[in-house]
Structures are given as structure tokens and as C-alpha cells.
Amino acid sequence: xxxxxxxxxxxxxxxxxxxxxxxxxxxxxxxxxxxxxxxxxxxxxxxxxxxxxxxxxxxxxxxxxxxxxxxxxxxxxxxxxxxxxxxxxxxxxxxxxxxxxxxxxxxxxxxxxxxxxxxxxxxxxxxxxxxxxxxxxxxxxxxxxxxxxxxxxxxxxxxxxxxxxxxxxxxxxxxxxxxxxxxxxxxxxxxxxxxxxxxxxxxxxxxxxxxxxxxxxxxxxxxxxxxxxxxxxxxxxxxxxxxxxxxxxxxxxxxxxxxxxxxxxxxxxxxxxxxxxxxxxxxxxxxxxx
Numbered sequence: 001x002x003x004x005x006x007x008x009x010x011x012x013x014x015x016x017x018x019x020x021x022x023x024x025x026x027x028x029x030x031x032x033x034x035x036x037x038x039x040x041x042x043x044x045x046x047x048x049x050x051x052x053x054x055x056x057x058x059x060x061x062x063x064x065x066x067x068x069x070x071x072x073x074x075x076x077x078x079x080x081x082x083x084x085x086x087x088x089x090x091x092x093x094x095x096x097x098x099x100x101x102x103x104x105x106x107x108x109x110x111x112x113x114x115x116x117x118x119x120x121x122x123x124x125x126x127x128x129x130x131x132x133x134x135x136x137x138x139x140x141x142x143x144x145x146x147x148x149x150x151x152x153x154x155x156x157x158x159x160x161x162x163x164x165x166x167x168x169x170x171x172x173x174x175x176x177x178x179x180x181x182x183x184x185x186x187x188x189x190x191x192x193x194x195x196x197x198x199x200x201x202x203x204x205x206x207x208x209x210x211x212x213x214x215x216x217x218x219x220x221x222x223x224x225x226x227x228x229x230x231x232x233x234x235x236x237x238x239x240x241x242x243x244x245x246x247x248x249x250x251x252x253x254x255x256x257x258x259x260x261x262x263x264x265x266x267x268x269x270x271x272x273x274x275x276x277x278x279x280x281x282x283x284x285x286x287x288x289x290x
Contacts, residue, residue, distance in 0.1 A: 005069065005070075005073035005076065006073060006076075006077055006081055006085060007085065007234075008081075008084070009084055009087070009232065013228075013232050014084055014087070016224065016228065016232075017084075017087040017088070017091070017228055017232070018087065020091060020221070020224055020225055020228060021087060021090050021091050021094060023221060024091060024094050024095050024098070024221075024225070025094050025098065027221070028095075028098035028099070028101075028102070029098075031102060032098065032101060032102060032105065035102070035105045035106070035109055036105065038109075039109050040109055041105070041106045041109050049099075049102055049103045049106045050103065051189060051190070051193050052099040052102070052103070053099050053100045053102070053103035053150065054153075054186070054189065055099075055186035055189050055190060055242060056095060056096035056099040056100060056186070057096065057100065057153060057154065057157055058157075058182045058183070058185050058186040059092055059095075059096055059182070059183070059186055059239075059242060060092070060093060060096045060157070061157050061160065061161055061179070061182040062179055062180070062182040062183040062238060062239055063089055063092050063093060063239065064161040064165070064179075065161055065164060065165070065170065065175055065176070065178060065179030065182065066170075066176065066179040066180070066183075066235075066236050066238070066239060067088075067089055067235070067239075068165055068170040069170050069171075070085060070086070070088075070089065071086065071089060073085060074086065087228075087233070088228065088229055088232075088233035088235055091225060091228070091229070092229070092239070100154075103150065104150075107150075160178070164178060179238070180236065180238040181238075182238075183236070183237075183238025183239050183241055183242065184238055184241065186242045187238075187241040187242040187244075187245045190242055190245045190246055190249075191245050191249070194245075194246075194249040197253065198249065198252060198253060198256070201253060201256050201257065202256060205260045205263075205264075212254070212257055215250060215253055215254050215257070216254065218250055219247070219250045219251060219254060222243060222246050222247045222250060223247055225243055226240055226243040226244055226247050229243060230243075230244070
């Protein structure tokens with residue numbers, strides 16, 4: 001390997017890449033700072049934090065195994081060339097570190113329930129994955145085990161990458177297969193995880209408590225990141241597959257919400273709109289909206 005491994009980017013793509021990288025960090029900082037300041041996780045979903053952290057742990061493993069030569073190329077480059085070369089890696093790495101940080105803050109500052117709340121959480125734990133994780137994370141008996149189990153997972157992921165890269169090398173078929181699997185697994189997890197939200201929006205025929213503004217802010221950023229990873233950086237498809245899954249599902253949600261809004265605003269009669277609004281409010285009160 002020599003300096004020929006360098007893949008230069010145009011000025012505009014370099015600028016877009018760094019702006020996206022900084023944007024990813026900025027998007028997570030308010031949540032991290034809020035948890036640390038309040039020392040409280042009320043309002044955060046244990047399921048969301050868990051899925052995000054686990055997916056990003058797989059993504060980091062994917063990056064390490066499939067982009068090792070890209071990172072090692074830096075020893076033949078100048079600092080400026082190296083920083084440009086590592087933009088795609090930094091984007092996904094920063095996202096993963098932030099998601100895992102939020103997970104550890106969640107299990108550290110989670111508020112343990114009272115005896116009465118514990119009974120309700122045990123009931124919910126039997127009826128939904130969200131309820132089960134909420135009960136698990138807020139149970140004093142298991143919270144330490146959850147933290148230790150994830151730490152063990154992080155250590156095993158690092159150890160796996162080290163052994164594969166040092167013993168087999170980055171180009172060995174086994175290393176490539178495992179690296180690609182680490183990209184496919186989070187894509188499948190994200191696909192399954194978002195399906196209930198799509199189903200809920202479809203059956204409710206409204207955004208309900210789901211923030212349309214948040215979706216509209218997330219979608220462009222996700223599309224830019226996907227384009228940068230897939231087209232500009234030409235990363236392997238398993239690296240950007242989780243991003244594509246997220247983009248498609250975000251676009252599906254946004255399309256559904258706008259379709260239902262247009263139908264309600266311009267097609268429905270006043271009586272139909274009032275009846276639908278009553279159904280939405282009834283669903284919200286029953287906590288049918290995730």
C-alpha cells in the first residue's frame with residue numbers, strides 16, 4: 001500500500017461531507033446534554049435507545065472490517081488528505097458513539113418506579129416489547145446486568161474485529177463476510193423496528209403524536225448521508241444499507257402523513273373530518289400511538 005490508495009474528493013463534496021459530519025454530532029448533543037443536566041431519562045424510549053445502540057455497534061464493526069485499508073492509508077498521506085479520506089468513516093463512527101452514549105446515560109439515570117408503578121410495568125411487559133424493555137431498564141434487579149451485558153457486547157465486538165484483522169487480514173473472505181453481515185443485521189433490525197410506526201400511522205390515518213416537523217428535518221439529512229456513503233464514497237452496499245432502510249421508511253411515513261392530510265383537508269366533508277378527529281383523540285387517550 002502507498003499514497004495511491006488516496007481517493008480525493010472535490011471541494012464541494014469535501015465541504016458537504018464535513019458539514020454532514022458536524023451536523024450529525026450537533027443533532028445528538030442536545031439530547032446528551034439534556035440527560036446529563038436533568039439526571040433523568042423521563043420521556044426517552046428504552047426500546048429506541050436499545051435498538052439504536054445495538055445497530056450502531058454492528059455498524060462500527062462493519063466500518064472497521066470493511067474500511068480498514070482506508071484507515072491504514074492515512075500513514076502515507078498528509079493530515080489534510082487523511083482527514084478527507086476518513087470523512088465517511090467519521091460520519092458513521094460519530095453517529096454510533098453518540099447513540100451508544102445516550103444508551104449508557106439512559107441506563108445510568110433511569111428513574112426506578114414505585115411499587116405501584118412496578119406492578120403496572122410488569123403487566124405492560126407481558127404485552128409489548130416496549131413494555132418489556134421499560135420494565136427491564138427500570139428494575140433495580142436487572143439494570144446493572146443490562147449495563148454489563150452491553151459493555152461485554154462492546155468488548156466482544158472490538159475483540160472480534162481485532163482478531164479478524166490481525167489473524168486473517170482485511171481482505172480475507174471470512175473478514176469480508178462477517179463485515180457485511182454486520183451491515184445487514186442492523187438494516188433488518190431497523191426495518192422491523194419501524195414497521196409498527198408505519199402500521200400505526202396507516203391505521204390511524206394521521207400523524208397523531210408523531211412529529212411531522214421532526215420527520216421533515218430527519219429525512220433530508222438521512223438522504224444526504226446516504227448519498228455521501230453510497231455514491232461519493234463508494235462504500236460497500238452493506239455499509240449504507242441501514243441508511244437506505246431508514247430513508248425509505250422516513251419517506252413512506254412522510255408520504256402517508258401528507259396523503260392523509262390532503263384527503264382530510266380537501267376531500268373529506270366537515271362531518272367526516274370531525275368524525276376522524278374524534279377517532280384520533282380517542283386513540284391518543286388510549287395510548288395507541290407510539
